[in-house]
Amino acid sequence: MDLVIIKYNAGNIQSVLYALERIGVNAVVTDDVEQIQRAGKVIFPGVGEASSAMRYLKEHKLDTVIKNLQQPVLGICLGMQLMCAYSEENDTTCLGIFDEHVKKFxxxxxxxxxxxxxxxxxxxxxxKLFSDLPENSYCYFVHGYYAALGEHTIATADYVQPYSCALHKDNFYGVQFHPEKSAKAGELILKNFLSL
Structure with missing residues (x-):
């Protein structure tokens, strides 16, 4: 299976690669449009700030590419937030895959x-992203902004208030936590994504 990790200026790519290696999977890290479009599955990671990340995606035409992908796509942390409609972080219009707005805690x-x-x-x-994962499993989070609960919510966490810690629409999935740093629970979620 061709697995691509999108390379851009806000990736936590190395830890994702290590996590995939631990489950015996190799991924290609690229910002090449054709390679991303041809991939069997795509991971869109992210750590950083929304407006500069969106600016980079637009400058490299990756915003259009991501929105039009037909294969399973997994956004992680900032990657998930950028898949939402809007982020309060520096008043940023995002990709609009999910209707949710991202707000500051x-x-x-x-x-x-x-x-x-x-x-x-x-x-x-x-x-199926959470197949065989027990309710109330623990995952690792690092974030100051959150997506509200909405029609695309497929998992909830509670910090300050309940919010979407995972979203799903069509072939697009997003998780607010870091599966690559979430031990056995994260490993299972990555395996589930790869078997979608």
């Missing part, structure tokens, strides 16, 4: 730090 009390960094449980799991 605003805790009511001082005991919750932003960004959320660390392990949190995920629940209300739907779709």
């Amino acid at each position: 605003t805790p009511k009390t001082g005991d919750l730090k932003v960004p959320q960094i660390g392990w949190n449980n995920i629940f209300n799991l739907k779709t």
